[in-house]
Amino acid sequence: MQLSFPTTGAAYGLSFYAIPAVIRTRSQANKAAQLAALWHFGHKSLPLTYIITGLIHLWLSWSKSSGNAGLEAVAGGLTLAIVPFSIIIMGGVDDRMLKIKGKDDESVVRELGGTHVLDGIAWKWAQLNAVRASMALIGAVISFSGMSGLGR
8 A cells, every 4th residue: 555655755754854853952942832832743743543454454355356365464464553552662762752742941950850861762762653653554565466476
């Protein structure tokens, strides 16, 4: 399912470019607000797209519209595995990012104990988000290999 490719690109953009750029800025002004905004946009749009994509993979597998139903089922399962991964593995980091949202930098830094802690939380989220995006990318590659005949 080719919907995974742009979604993965968006998630990688957050993990590899946007979050590191904010963390590495010299100015600490509005860093917490910027990180919270990036997290918020990624958190609101990407998981729903992953769920829809995974369900489409499974539908293709079930409907036999696909030339390789088994690969579509694997792609769908891997893509939908993002949901428990997000809840179980990323839950603690997501909770910490949620607490940052709407607060000024000074109070966030004071609550966390320093900007290095804020940066650490953001790095951890970026890394886990990249793993989550990789699950969708692998699902997309599996699906594509089935559609193109490479998986036969």
